[in-house]
Amino acid sequence: MRKILLPSLIIVAASLLLIRIFYLQVINDTFKLKSENNAIKIKYDYPERGYIFDRYGKLLVSNQASYDIMVIPRELKNIDTLEFCQLLNITKEDYIEKIAKAKVYSPRLPSVFLAQLNKSEFAAFQEKIRKFEGFYFQKRSLRDYEVDFGANIFGGITEVNEKTIEKNSYYKSGDLIGVQGVEQSYEEILRGIKGVKYIQKDKYNREIGSYKNGKYDTIAVQGEDINLTLDADLQRYGEQLMINKRGGIVAIEPKTGEILSLITAPSYDPSILVGRQRSKNYTLLYYDSIAKPLYDRGLLAEYPPGSPFKILTGLIGLQEGVINEQTTYTCYNGFSYARGRFMKCHAHAPSQQLHNGIYNSCNTYFAQTYMRIISKYVKPSYAVDVWSNHLKSFGLGQFMGYDLPTGKRGNIPDSKTYKRIYPNGGWRGTTIVSNSIGQGEVLMTPIQLASMMATVANEGYYYTPHMIKKIKGEQIDPKFKVKHQTTIDKKHFKPLISGLFDVYNVGTARSLRVEGIDIAGKTGTAENFAKIGGKRVQLKDHSIFVAFAPKDNPKIAIAVLVENGGFGATIAGPIASLMIEKYLRKKITRIDLETRILNISLRDEYAKMGGMKAAEAIETTPKDISIKNNEFSNFTRKDTTTQN
Template sequence: MRKLLLFALVVFVGITFIVRLYYLQVYDSKNYDPLEDTAVRKVFTYPKRGYVYDRNGELLVANQPSYDVMVIPKEVEPLDTLEFCSLLKITKENFIKTFNKARNYSPRLPYVFLSNLAKDDYAVLQEKMRKYDGFYIQKRSIRTYRKTIGANVLGDIGEVNQVIINKDDYYNKGDLIGKQGVEKTYEKTLRGFKGTKFIQKDRFNRDIGAFEDGSNDATAQPGKNITITIDSKLQEYGELLMTNKRGGIVAIEPNSGEILAMISGPTYNPNLLVGRNRSKNFTKLYNDSLAQPLFDRGLQAMYPPGSPFKAINALIALQEGVVTPDDKFRCNLGFKYGNRRMGCHLHRSPANMNLGIYESCNAYFGNVYLKIMDKYDSRVDAMNNWSKHVKSFGLGNYLNNDLSVGQPGKIPNSSTYDRAYGKGKWYPTFSISNAIGQGEVLATPIQLANIAAAIGNRGYYYTPHIIKNIESDTIPSKFTKPKYTTIDKKHFEPVIHGMFDVYNKGTAKMLQVKGIEICGKTGTAENFAIIDGTKTQLTDHSIFVAFAPKDNPKIAIAVFIENGYFGSRFAGKMASLMIEKYLKDEISRTDLENFVLYHTLEHEYKKPYSGEPFKINRETTLETIPVEEYEALKYLKAKIDSK
């Protein structure tokens, strides 16, 4: 009986083992995860990130090799910490802090212990890595920016944070992702897809080859190259003109909506946010609360649009049939309403639409605005109808573009004034400042450029966008479909003629460029700030919008210069120069160029500066040029030396 029991026990145990082995090999192997196997190490192979080219095929953003020291905490054996720290050029405290972070993240998963090793450090360290179990070097690429321009356009890449990791399981700790600009908007296009390699280890924790002959490995897929709409020459020139000034310039191709230039001043070299110094440099830029170089003024700064907004009010008045181009209104150095007055400068009176535009008559547009409001019996209907027309030009919304940041601006409606004064307790004169682009109206430079494009196109525009071409792909169809304003095409010619006369005999007559028919509108926006609890008026902003040529325009532009005095002083000159640079690829108005480059506005931004231009000649050396004016004056110095 005992023998039988023993035999049965042996048979039962044997069958149990056979069944268990069969289950593990046939059924449970389907759920096998190599990551759970301590004898297997997973290594990511990072793809080549896609290149970025400008509209003319010039390479703007490429890649350069980078080396990261990785750690798998569970595999780390006792080591000479001081020697290891010396090799990595870090302190022991930093070693302990980073290792604890890695262990808290996961004992079994790879963690970036030290990123962006220099090539020389990599060469030294590679020879000695075998001594440090659990550590290995991973190769990947980081960005290199071929020019020092377009930081706000191109953006940068940086390490993902935990929020991103939780949202998207593609990313792991230490991975890089687009943080701003094109790098952020087209992250999934540029990044490609990571590859994976599983490496078998022996009982001594040494790599012995590919796990299961590489059957679980995946090959990295490189990112796609993209071409953006920016003209790098125009972008570079615009950034030069913006030296020592703050503001935004946006230029658009009207017949496509492609953004030709997008300047924000002040700016910075995009290569500052590459490599091991990225964090330090980013912190420095971020903490610069005065200049705010990370703030894209072309897309995010909301300003009063000033007199360029008068063109929209003229178009609305024509569409609503409340005025004709020949109707005239008197101007006695301003527009009087109640016991208040909206001032105006000296010009002929009475003014019709043409003179009202090219001489920028506040009295004319004050009367036009009230005509628009008085058409309807209900002031609510009048205000909402006016607001609808204005918004059809792309104001008051984000434009649905492909840019990484932006602001909607502000276009008021009846609810705006109900909240401010009480329901129904307001009148058209309460909002009269809207007539001249002040009051409750706010717009960004890209919206102002879009207005110029819509007027130049006689009533339609394409959504402004930065993408021109994606390798083996197409751009979104929303960028190729026109959007129409609420203004009929026939009403645009009188307004365009007025903008053309701004250059011929109006506020920009001194800014003409020979051989180019430019239509423009100057603007001067009042500038207030709360200082020590008191509303204080500061130096006015300088504004200019334009398109050229007059018929079939190739470029529409908006220039906004903070504290830049009146419209033609800085913004108008810069707009004329940008237009000539793009259409002719040369500058004939060197007098305008010299004025813009010689003059700074740093004294307006509360920084120590004498306010006097720095004079240069053939005897000037680059070492003597003030650092705050270096780029602009270096350019002038080269021109002088070449003659």
């Protein structure tokens, strides 16, 4: 038995191997198609990307024809390089460099020699392509933007890099891929499916027909169209209002979490990143250290939220039972005293309760409330964690899970934060009381501020903000339908909303009312420090405003932040009122506000920061922004002129 076991195993193994070889070489020859087979030429048919529409079906992004000149180095013969270079308007040095690069990729496989020619550039070459053996053209489609706004939302498409090719076998050299924005987030849906044709060649390298009569050929399938939640008119209007300003605007539909507008300023026309000029223009935008137009302030910039944060302090105070609607604090002569610590306040009536504390934006009221929250528990560290967990139930201090590829967490401190800051202990409520009014260690992004207001509008719940509304033939991610409940009871929201409504009636935003629209809002002014020349300098405050409307059936929640804009009611507040009216009425009646905002330029204010190095701007928010001279970049179209 032992004598025949080993020979039997050898025979069985050899038989299996022969069967497998026969199958691969005779029955199934698909592996031939995947190899660098000299007798088979592979041609790809690239589909159009899916179209992008807004929430109402308005076309935003379509496609235009483009042509890549491809080269197979091994097949180059008797090329008149002078004529070739003249046709394509390149130098001989460019030609030599590109051929060398193609050889490194593969002598036998096609690679892109010159990408993204338009019809006119390609026409002259097409007439004489037969003279240049080894070259052929590949038709593709590039994006064609129907609008000149929303660049940060759309993202773009660019040639795939080697790293991506190694990770994903779908992509080949010269293929295009979505980068940034929804182009990246929904790449697999928008890109479609490439068609493939296998062409048989003879020993003279001439095409003689389809391989196996087209048995393995496939047709291209166009990418799926998508509808965004975006209101195109609102987006355009918001970008106009932010000309010559820096900051972000985010508007959300509270009942769904759908993003109505996502504005970063300064911005640029998305069409400049299409075609052969894309690389040059992108480089100019990337190295524009003055305006930072590629930096999406709506998603990435982390700011102290300022007075809008008092809304959350009040809600937590009610939930923890340390205050009620009748709790009264006294604010003396425009200054507040929070258990041994002075805090500057606004001039208003001394006696403050929750309602007028909100519409007067009283620092005293919310500092005292915060101190009661901290002193409710024996250990300040435990109290801070209770406070922190309430805030995190609003989605703060974490990535929100929206369907755009970039973002920041913001910062909601907890006991671990203060153990790092004060390793030897000694901190207490008075040490961190500035958290109560949205300063201190608290940081939020504009989209987090907008989501916070949507949560208040909904009286305690929110949906994950998202940009996708509909995908043709598919369902959107079910996570966008999940309701997130906060730790604050619904009953506590009504008194806060009442106070927010009176911000517009008798409070800090009474000059911003829009007749016939009940708006609930909150002004904010966040301190802004930077290090310039080694010195800590206080710059003009950031202007912040949050709101929702209508009060009783909210359809829009919005956050506006204008860097160095001053008081919240000065610039951010008017922008919020105008955006709300534009969305709800599709027209503007507060022409006075519109005219004032369109004519405000903060260029001189930003120029005061001239010479500040990025490494010195450690206390400026957003922290990686620096202004290095007295002018904005002239390249950034939307930051050069004021439009009336």
